[in-house]
Amino acid sequence: xxxxxxxxxxxxxxxxxxxxxxxxxxxxxxxxxxxxxxxxxxxxxxxxxxxxxxxxxxxxxxxxxxxxxxxxxxxxxxxxxxxxxxxxxxxxxxxxxxxxxxxxxxxxxxxxxxxxxxxxxxxxxxxxxxxxxxxxxxxxxxxxxxxxxxxxxxxxxxxxxxxxxxxxxxxxxxxxxxxxxxxxxxxxxxxxxxxxxxxxxxxxxxxxxxxxxxxxxxxxxxxxxxxxxxxxxxxxxxxxxxxxxxxxxxxxxxxxxxxxxxxxxxxxxxxxxxxxxxxxxxxxxxxxxxxxxxxxxxxxxxxxxxxxxxxxxxxxxxxxxxxxxxxxxxxxxxxxxxxxxxxxxxxxxxxxxxxxxxxxxxxxxxxxxxxxxxxxxxxxxxxxxxxxxxxxxxxxxxxxxxxxxxxxxxxxxxxxxxxxxxxxxxxxxxxxxxxxxxxxxxxxxxxxxxxxxxxxxxxxxxxxxxx
Ligand SMILES: *[C@@H]1O[C@H](CO)[C@@H](O)[C@H](O)[C@H]1NC(C)=O
Ligand SMILES: *[C@@H]1O[C@H](CO)[C@@H](O)[C@H](O)[C@H]1NC(C)=O
Ligand SMILES: *[C@@H]1O[C@H](CO)[C@@H](O)[C@H](O)[C@H]1NC(C)=O
Ligand SMILES: *[C@@H]1O[C@H](CO)[C@@H](O)[C@H](O)[C@H]1NC(C)=O
Ligand SMILES: *[C@@H]1O[C@H](CO)[C@@H](O)[C@H](O)[C@H]1NC(C)=O
Ligand SMILES: *[C@@H]1O[C@H](CO)[C@@H](O)[C@H](O)[C@H]1NC(C)=O
Ligand SMILES: *[C@@H]1O[C@H](CO)[C@@H](O)[C@H](O)[C@H]1NC(C)=O
Ligand SMILES: *[C@@H]1O[C@H](CO)[C@@H](O)[C@H](O)[C@H]1NC(C)=O
Numbered sequence: 001x002x003x004x005x006x007x008x009x010x011x012x013x014x015x016x017x018x019x020x021x022x023x024x025x026x027x028x029x030x031x032x033x034x035x036x037x038x039x040x041x042x043x044x045x046x047x048x049x050x051x052x053x054x055x056x057x058x059x060x061x062x063x064x065x066x067x068x069x070x071x072x073x074x075x076x077x078x079x080x081x082x083x084x085x086x087x088x089x090x091x092x093x094x095x096x097x098x099x100x101x102x103x104x105x106x107x108x109x110x111x112x113x114x115x116x117x118x119x120x121x122x123x124x125x126x127x128x129x130x131x132x133x134x135x136x137x138x139x140x141x142x143x144x145x146x147x148x149x150x151x152x153x154x155x156x157x158x159x160x161x162x163x164x165x166x167x168x169x170x171x172x173x174x175x176x177x178x179x180x181x182x183x184x185x186x187x188x189x190x191x192x193x194x195x196x197x198x199x200x201x202x203x204x205x206x207x208x209x210x211x212x213x214x215x216x217x218x219x220x221x222x223x224x225x226x227x228x229x230x231x232x233x234x235x236x237x238x239x240x241x242x243x244x245x246x247x248x249x250x251x252x253x254x255x256x257x258x259x260x261x262x263x264x265x266x267x268x269x270x271x272x273x274x275x276x277x278x279x280x281x282x283x284x285x286x287x288x289x290x291x292x293x294x295x296x297x298x299x300x301x302x303x304x305x306x307x308x309x310x311x312x313x314x315x316x317x318x319x320x321x322x323x324x325x326x327x328x329x330x331x332x333x334x335x336x337x338x339x340x341x342x343x344x345x346x347x348x349x350x351x352x353x354x355x356x357x358x359x360x361x362x363x364x365x366x367x368x369x370x371x372x373x374x375x376x377x378x379x380x381x382x383x384x385x386x387x388x389x390x391x392x393x394x395x396x397x398x399x400x401x402x403x404x405x406x407x408x409x410x411x412x413x414x415x416x417x418x419x420x421x422x423x424x425x426x427x428x429x430x431x432x433x434x435x436x437x438x439x440x441x442x443x444x445x446x447x448x449x450x451x452x453x454x455x456x457x458x459x460x461x462x463x464x465x466x467x
Contacts, residue, residue: 036260037287041072043271044284051277056087057094061278063122066091068284070125076289080299084126092126095119099133100441103467113145114152117159121292124162127300131163135426135445139165140400140407144418150178150185154192161199162295172200172209179216187223187235190216191242198242198293217243221253228258233266233279237286244291263287350376353456357388358433359395359412360463365435369394369412381426381445381452381460382406405450414464421467428452429459438463 048065052058058065069088074081084092099119120130120138130138139160147153157175161167175193182190197213200206221243223230230239240259263283266273273279285291352374361367371388385408388395398410408424409416416423427433428445439461445452454460 033257033260036257036264037289040260040264040267040287041284043267044273044280044287045069045072045271047271048277048280048284052091055094056091057098058091058277058281061281062091062095062098063119064278064281066095067118067122067125068281068288070122071290071292071295072284072288074288074290074298078290079297081127088126092122092128095122096133099123099138103136104441113142113147114155116142117152117156120159121162121295124159124295125298127298129163130159131165132447132451134441135447137407137448139163141418141423144416149189150174151189151192154178154189154196158192158196158199158292161196161203162292164296167200167203167206172206175200176209176212179212182216182219187220187230188238190220191230191235191238194220194242195238195291195293199296202296218253224254224259228255228260228262230259233263233273234282236263237282240286241291241293260287353377353454353458355384355454355457356432356459357384357395358459358461360433360435360461360465361412361414363465365438365463367412368435370432371395375454377455378453380450381454382449384454384460385449399449405448408449408462411462411464416464422464423467425463425465425467426452427461427463429461430457432459433461 045068048058048069052065066088070084083089099116102116102119116138120142123130123133123138131140142156143160143165145156147156153171153174157167157171160171175197178185178189178193179197185193194213194216197209197216201210201213220230220239223239225231230236236259240256243254244256263273263286267283268275271280273283353376354372354374357371357373359367359369369392371391373384373387373391375384375387382405385395385397389397394412396411397408398415399406399408401407408426411424414422414424426445426449427439427443429439429443433439445460452460
């Protein structure tokens with residue numbers, strides 16, 4: 001029903017349904033609702049495109065609009081999505097710039113976990129891995145911050161789950177606590193918690209939680225008002241997504257047609273809702289065949305776009321660790337500024353390459369350490385770090401282990417401090433780093449420490465700096 005090519009046929013059919021079978025078969029009513037949703041969607045997305053600015057963005061709502069346009073253009077069963085159209089990719093580039101700015105200018109704009117979460121949801125929907133955002137693990141950063149409100153907490157957890165990151169038991173417990181006391185929370189919070197839980201139960205390890213979603217969903221369904229809405233536009237669109245996902249359950253407890261009719265009555269002639277970009281993008285998500293809870297199920301495959309990351313971990317990856325364990329490499333040996341490691345001769349002699357590995361501490365680079373290492377070509381940078389830790393105490397590090405690799409948070413005795421925005425950033429440089437001309441963002445390493453394979457003449461820099 002959702003394929004656009006079929007629309008003409010559906011609309012023709014609709015005529016017949018109206019004339020001959022009005023209100024009879026429930027199947028006919030299904031198509032009526034879908035046709036209504038499609039009509040709202042079509043007009044709203046056309047309006048959103050018309051509002052795009054010269055920078056290919058939508059002001060401070062670029063991420064919301066990208067998410068809405070992307071999800072609005074996928075079918076319900078389309079788990080292997082096509083690459084985003086070029087125009088969407090162009091706007092995605094604009095969003096990437098915004099994210100880099102957010103990471104760098106947080107002091108002026110203020111760091112907001114929920115904003116970061118929304119960015120990562122959009123990245124995921126566009127098949128870009130937020131855990132490898134130009135070498136930065138945005139989900140790791142997100143998981144370091146405990147959002148203050150229950151609503152924001154649910155958004156952040158939904159974002160982590162959508163990125164197929166590990167959601168901790170403690171986080172799931174907090175969601176379930178909210179769901180079980182739904183009467184004490186507003187409709188937005190309950191709907192967002194349901195969306196997060198619906199994402200989590202897609203993980204084979206949490207299938208058993210399915211029935212915990214049922215009760216709050218039915219409770220939410222009962223919040224529908226006589227006019228078909230669940231409150232304002234924002235709340236209604238959110239509730240529709242939360243209920244939409246329910247597999248053949250509360251379908252009987254709420255009236256989707258009535259909600260759609262209400263939305264349709266609120267849509268302006270030009271296709272917008274209140275003439276507002278954000279509200280319109282939210283409404284699109286409410287009527288789109290796929291809502292926020294389905295982002296995790298998208299299987300982006302390989303080589304979708306030139307900017308797309310390596311394949312995301314699939315949800316049935318049974319080898320993913322159940323917990324988030326700490327690896328501490330703490331081998332004490334003499335520290336030195338230059339050393340050489342020779343690999344034991346293997347069965348075939350490996351090609352050896354030289355790389356330098358430097359640590360800078362502080363935005364003003366008040367401490368530096370440097371090593372030159374010889375290692376087999378294609379060794380991972382993580383392997384180099386382990387060697388360096390054996391050579392010098394300054395290079396000892398601590399990392400947390402995630403399904404997608406190591407996240408290094410401590411080096412040279414300095415631990416990342418998300419609260420004061422101190423992070424270790426990894427750069428890969430064509431020449432040795434010079435504090436007098438520090439590297440720019442474009443030189444941030446293009447992957448995590450486990451993904452980077454070393455080659456001759458590369459210079460790695462880990463820089464502890466305030467973002
Ligand atoms: C987003 O932009 C709109 C219009 O430019 C402005 O009214 C609004 O305050 C901005 N919101 C935030 C969170 O910056
Ligand atoms: C929507 O998707 C179809 C193919 O699935 C594509 O041809 C079309 O250009 C897309 N439109 C937008 C606006 O993304
Ligand atoms: C749902 O709402 C529509 C529109 O308000 C109404 O025509 C229909 O009878 C309702 N369906 C049920 C099952 O209540
Ligand atoms: C946590 O992970 C570590 C390392 O993978 C493993 O040894 C340990 O048994 C795990 N603990 C639990 C409770 O799963
Ligand atoms: C570096 O190693 C050399 C030779 O092993 C040694 O003589 C020197 O003292 C070391 N330097 C430091 C700073 O430990
Ligand atoms: C690496 O550096 C050492 C010492 O400077 C040198 O002897 C060796 O030839 C270099 N290896 C490569 C592959 O350039
Ligand atoms: C260097 O800067 C870091 C971070 O600003 C600070 O914690 C550290 O104490 C400084 N070290 C020295 C030797 O000044
Ligand atoms: C390193 O990797 C590249 C590409 O993955 C491959 O072509 C090359 O043969 C590898 N080199 C060694 C020494 O394994």
